[in-house]
Amino acid sequence: MDDAERWRDLDLLLTRAGRLVGPGFEPGPELREFLQSPDCRVLCVGAGGLGCEILKDLALSGVVHIDVIDMDTIDVSNLNRQFLFRMKDVGQPKATVAAERINARVPGVKVTPVFGRIEDQPADWYRSFSLIILGLDSLEARRYMNSVVCGFLEYDDEGQPDQSTIKPMVDGGTEGFKGHARVILPGFTPCFECTLWLFPPQTKFPLCTLAETPRSPAHCIEYAHLILWGQVRPGEEFDTDNEEHMKWVYERAAERAKQYGIQGVTFQLTQGVVKNIIPAIASTNAIISAQCVLEALKTLTCFSTGLDNYMMYVGSSGLYSLTTKYDKDPACPVCSPGVPLDVDPDATLQQFIDQLLADPSLGKHLSAPSVSYGSTNLYAHGIFEADTRPNLSRRMGDLVADDGAVLTVNDKRLRGPMRVKVRYGSAMRA
Ligand SMILES: [Zn+2]
Numbered sequence: 001m002d003d004a005e006r007w008r009d010l011d012l013l014l015t016r017a018g019r020l021v022g023p024g025f026e027p028g029p030e031l032r033e034f035l036q037s038p039d040c041r042v043l044c045v046g047a048g049g050l051g052c053e054i055l056k057d058l059a060l061s062g063v064v065h066i067d068v069i070d071m072d073t074i075d076v077s078n079l080n081r082q083f084l085f086r087m088k089d090v091g092q093p094k095a096t097v098a099a100e101r102i103n104a105r106v107p108g109v110k111v112t113p114v115f116g117r118i119e120d121q122p123a124d125w126y127r128s129f130s131l132i133i134l135g136l137d138s139l140e141a142r143r144y145m146n147s148v149v150c151g152f153l154e155y156d157d158e159g160q161p162d163q164s165t166i167k168p169m170v171d172g173g174t175e176g177f178k179g180h181a182r183v184i185l186p187g188f189t190p191c192f193e194c195t196l197w198l199f200p201p202q203t204k205f206p207l208c209t210l211a212e213t214p215r216s217p218a219h220c221i222e223y224a225h226l227i228l229w230g231q232v233r234p235g236e237e238f239d240t241d242n243e244e245h246m247k248w249v250y251e252r253a254a255e256r257a258k259q260y261g262i263q264g265v266t267f268q269l270t271q272g273v274v275k276n277i278i279p280a281i282a283s284t285n286a287i288i289s290a291q292c293v294l295e296a297l298k299t300l301t302c303f304s305t306g307l308d309n310y311m312m313y314v315g316s317s318g319l320y321s322l323t324t325k326y327d328k329d330p331a332c333p334v335c336s337p338g339v340p341l342d343v344d345p346d347a348t349l350q351q352f353i354d355q356l357l358a359d360p361s362l363g364k365h366l367s368a369p370s371v372s373y374g375s376t377n378l379y380a381h382g383i384f385e386a387d388t389r390p391n392l393s394r395r396m397g398d399l400v401a402d403d404g405a406v407l408t409v410n411d412k413r414l415r416g417p418m419r420v421k422v423r424y425g426s427a428m429r430a
Contacts, residue, residue: 007032010062013303022302031301036064036108040300043129044068045118045145047094049280050135050172052084053289055098058133059106061297066102067129069114069121070095081282118144123415127152127167131296134171135289139199142171146184146192150334151416153186159337159406161187168299172292176278177316179288182309183295186335189309194329198310217257217264221273224252240275249274287313333362338406338421345397345424349379352396356409356420365418366411373400373407397424 004011014031021027034040042063044054047070058066072094074085084101085094093115102111114121118141126132126148136142149167156162169184171192184191209215210223229238229249239245250270257265272279291311298306307323314320331339339362343352353371357363370380378399379388391399400407400422409418 007062010035013297014301020304022298022305025302027303031303032062035062035297035300038065039130041065041067041129042296042300043126043132044135045132045141046070046135046137047082047084047098047113048072048078048135048137049081049282049285050137050174050289050292051094052082052098053285054133054135054172054292055084055102055111057289057293058296059102059109059111061293063296063300064109066109066111067114068095068099068111069116069118070098071115071117081280081285083282118148123148123151129167131299132167132169133292133296134169135292136171136173142173142192143196145169147334147415149184150186150191150193151414153335153416155187155337155419161337170292170295170299172288174280174284174288177281177284177314179284179313179315181288181291181295181307181311181313183299183307184309185299187337190326190328191332191335193334194332195310195326214256214260214262217253217262217266217269218273220257220260220262220265221249221253221270223256224249225274228252246271246274284313284315287315331361333365333418334416336419338419340421340423342425343396343422345395347396348393349396349399350392353379353392362409362418362420365413366409367413369409369411371407371409373405378407396422 010032011029015027015029017025017027040063042058042065044051044058044066047055047068051068051070055066055068070093074082074089074092074094074097076087076090078094079085079087082094084098089097093113095113095115099111099113102109132145132149134142134145136145146169149169152165152167154162154165166185166187169186171180171182171184173180183189205219205222207226210219211227214220214223225238229236238249247267250265250267253270254265257263271277291307291313295307298304308325310326311321311323328335330336333339341355341359341362343355347355349371353369356369357366368381370382371378372380377384377388378391403422403424405422407420407422409420411418
């Protein structure tokens with residue numbers, strides 16, 4: 001198959017204008033040349049259920065230079081959906097095997113694997129990619145990657161994001177028959193931290209339902225697990241990895257289900273409910289990955305306007321999908337051009353730093369902050385500590401005269417600077 005034939009569908013998107021194209025789109029063969037050049041490098045974070053699909057979709061969509069990072073090895077339970085892996089691969093690193101399979105299967109593609117932790121890679125490595133796609137299942141890993149891409153973001157003097165510092169990121173996630181895809185353009189769209197409330201803590205069933213009005217197999221299982229266990233085996237800690245414990249809960253749950261005429265309590269379901277396992281569904285992964293890679297292609301070439309900015313998909317009862325334009329949080333400690341903070345101009349710099357550390361939203365990101373104003377270090381740890389220490393007892397109003405000034409706070413806990421907008425407000429006027 002020649003190139004024109006092989007990339008016919010992609011070329012239809014990249015070589016024709018239309019009413020739905022993105023801003024600045026200029027159709028032409030250069031776009032495919034760019035996608036396939038070493039200037040266009042895409043990082044896929046995760047080589048599990050979503051990662052395998054994302055890698056396949058990227059490779060078949062014409063992206064040539066792809067890196068994949070994953071710290072896991074292949075488990076036999078992955079094989080039903082992580083289709084790049086075979087029985088003989090069990091125990092091998094996911095990233096390595098996934099890269100080998102894609103490279104062997106899709107001519108011309110160069111997938112480079114990294115078997116390791118995302119936290120161990122230097123910032124410059126992440127900076128070298130044109131775009132990053134997340135195929136992760138953990139909130140903490142997503143927050144980490146968000147802090148990496150937002151750490152590159154810089155604002156100009158007018159508080160506008162510097163375009164050249166924006167690292168686009170596409171995030172996919174699935175949970176059973178539900179999933180989401182979102183596009184994060186730091187400084188323009190909400191970042192992960194802006195919308196943390198989208199990930200509420202797991203809700204458990206009310207105990208009274210379990211004890212009095214069970215209606216589902218899960219209710220019966222949780223009754224045996226949370227209530228009966230403590231009554232019948234007091235003082236004994238329930239261990240989810242203990243087969244006998246699990247079997248005990250299963251048998252009690254089955255008895256209770258029979259008593260209430262409820263069908264469907266199985267040993268496998270008991271394990272799932274007690275360990276809080278939400279089954280991964282191959283079709284959901286395929287749908288969400290396709291959306292993520294489509295958004296990646298749009299972002300890289302502008303052949304169409306991108307998702308603005310969050311798509312949810314629900315396939316559990318019927319089929320439902322919704323796109324929501326979420327807003328940035330102006331007080332986001334990770335991406336805001338200046339988190340507004342009311343400051344007493346008579347407070348000392350030390351008191352200001354204490355205020356930062358005690359702030360319920362900002363303090364948890366900080367341990368020993370350094371503060372600067374423009375190019376001036378107000379207080380800095382390290383080699384400037386002795387020089388800047390006298391400032392700690394000086395008035396904020398003297399150090400920073402402008403109401404509304406944006407201070408830069410750096411801390412070893414932060415991947416990038418936190419920007420704080422000082423508001424002297426009523427205290428200044430009084
Ligand atoms: Zn944010």
